[in-house]
Amino acid sequence: MQWIIRxxxxxxxxxxxxxxxxxxxxxxxxEAIRSIHSPATTDHFPAPENPHFRRxxxxxxxxxxxxxxxxxxxxxxxxxxxxxxxxxxxxSIAAVHSIxxxxxxxxxxxxxxxxxxxxxxxxxxxxxxxxxKFKVYYFDPNVVKRFxxxxxxxxxxxxxxxxxxxxAELLEPCxxxxxxxxxxxxxxxxxxxxxxxxLKGKTIGAPEYCHANFTKYFSHGFWRNKVxxxxxxxxxxxxxxxxxxxxxxxKWRQFGYTKRIERWMEIQKNDRIYELGSLPPFLLVFAGxxxxxxxxxxxxxxxxxNVKGSCRDLHPGPVSxxxxxxxxxxxxxxxTKEPCPLDALWAPYDLYRQAL
Numbered sequence: 001m002q003w004i005i006r007x008x009x010x011x012x013x014x015x016x017x018x019x020x021x022x023x024x025x026x027x028x029x030x031e032a033i034r035s036i037h038s039p040a041t042t043d044h045f046p047a048p049e050n051p052h053f054r055r056x057x058x059x060x061x062x063x064x065x066x067x068x069x070x071x072x073x074x075x076x077x078x079x080x081x082x083x084x085x086x087x088x089x090x091x092s093i094a095a096v097h098s099i100x101x102x103x104x105x106x107x108x109x110x111x112x113x114x115x116x117x118x119x120x121x122x123x124x125x126x127x128x129x130x131x132x133k134f135k136v137y138y139f140d141p142n143v144v145k146r147f148x149x150x151x152x153x154x155x156x157x158x159x160x161x162x163x164x165x166x167x168a169e170l171l172e173p174c175x176x177x178x179x180x181x182x183x184x185x186x187x188x189x190x191x192x193x194x195x196x197x198x199l200k201g202k203t204i205g206a207p208e209y210c211h212a213n214f215t216k217y218f219s220h221g222f223w224r225n226k227v228x229x230x231x232x233x234x235x236x237x238x239x240x241x242x243x244x245x246x247x248x249x250x251k252w253r254q255f256g257y258t259k260r261i262e263r264w265m266e267i268q269k270n271d272r273i274y275e276l277g278s279l280p281p282f283l284l285v286f287a288g289x290x291x292x293x294x295x296x297x298x299x300x301x302x303x304x305x306n307v308k309g310s311c312r313d314l315h316p317g318p319v320s321x322x323x324x325x326x327x328x329x330x331x332x333x334x335x336t337k338e339p340c341p342l343d344a345l346w347a348p349y350d351l352y353r354q355a356l
Contacts, residue, residue: 051086053093053128053351056100065105070133072110073174077133078195081112081167081180083160084121084136088183090331091324093128094349098186100129101349105192107133112171112178114139114163128351137170139163147265162278164242165261168252176250182243184303184329186349189320194297197246203257205246205291207298210238214287217280222273235288242282243325244298246291260285296320302342303328311340322346 061067066076080099084092092113100106111134115121122136141159143166148159163170164180171178179194199205214237215223223229252258264281267273274280296318303326304310312326322345324330330346333339 051089051124052353053124054353055127056097056129056351058131059100059103059106061105061107065108067105067107070107070110072135072172076108077110078105078108078191079110079112079171079175079178080191081114081164081171081178083163083183084113084115084125085117085158085160086119086121088329089121089124090350090352091183091185091329093125093351094331094346095181095183095185095187096129096132097351098188098349099191100132102187102190103192104190107131109191110134112137112167112175114160114167114170116141116160116163139166139170147262147269164245165258165278165281167247168249168258171249173253176248178247178249180242180245180247182323182325184325185243185321185323186346187321188345189296193320194246194293197291197293199246199248199291202289202291203248203251203255204286205293206240206242206244207293207295208238208240208290209295210236212239214239214283217276217283218274219272221271225271225273228267228271228273231284232288237283237287238290239283240287240290241298241300241323241325242279243300243323244293244321246293257285294318294320298323300325302326302330302340304340312342314342 070077082092082095096111099109103109111132113121113125113134113136115136116139125132125134125136139160144159144162148162167178167180177195179191197205217239218229261281261284264284268280294317295315297320299314299319299321300323301312302314302322303324304312305326310328314322322342324343324346328340330339330343331350331352333343334347334350
């Protein structure tokens with residue numbers, strides 16, 4: 001029965017993609033592209049006070065999966081970290097649902113949920129996914145507030161957006177590797193494939209975009225300052241999106257990368273060397289030293305640019321993960337009856353139930 005549920009969800013997404021196929025074009029990941037129309041673009045809607053979600057189906061391992069105790073330190077566990085807050089909760093729940101639906105070994109996945117407001121989030125997850133293996137971690141906003149500077153979007157200034165910087169400190173020491181995922185994406189492929197990525201000795205792996213204009217992520221003052229820009233000497237930096245990363249937490253802890261990121265954020269507070277929230281510090285520390293992952297694992301930018309939220313097409317190639325990075329979110333555009341065409345690919349994973 002379970003394979004029927006998974007297969008039907010996959011077919012739904014494929015059918016929409018077939019219908020949209022004539023319009024699929026490549027886009028530059030660092031720039032806004034053409035606007036199909038002007039949908040609802042804000043990603044800062046007030047969240048419902050008492051959100052309700054339908055209970056998800058049960059998801060079972062295939063016969064080929066090795067299932068041990070399910071303990072957090074079990075070597076067969078796939079670790080996934082996602083933030084949870086009421087504003088993006090609908091997206092986070094859809095992301096989890098999509099991961100389980102397409103996984104060959106869903107019972108081997110352990111979710112690490114990062115929250116800044118304990119509230120009812122833990123119970124909500126338990127009632128939506130009764131058999132889910134997960135733990136909720138409180139991330140104190142005060143840890144990072146003093147480092148945050150203003151950005152092009154208010155959402156990029158939220159403390160929880162920086163929780164990924166502290167995964168090595170928040171998660172148990174026995175967790176040596178984790179997949180970090182944003183809340184505005186869905187998977188249409190087996191997360192086990194992403195988990196098995198060979199990082200080739202690197203600390204993080206992510207899809208890279210070396211044709212992007214890397215210089216635009218930093219100010220003119222940054223590039224004029226030889227001390228700052230010199231950080232890239234001997235490196236060939238490429239843009240990568242931090243919403244999908246495979247992270248070696250052992251190496252992260254060993255080399256103290258959290259402190260390195262905080263140092264660049266301190267410089268930003270004084271000298272204003274970039275505009276895009278939590279992304280540039282990662283570029284400063286890791287760009288040019290990232291294990292490349294196939295672009296299909298982050299078909300990003302579907303939320304449009306950071307100002308207008310214009311509709312975007314997929315870029316060419318395989319699709320394993322759809323990411324609505326940018327200011328437009330599919331749940332908001334669907335609710336306001338102003339969806340972009342590709343928002344239909346997110347809808348099958350939405351478990352939100354409108355209160356009557």
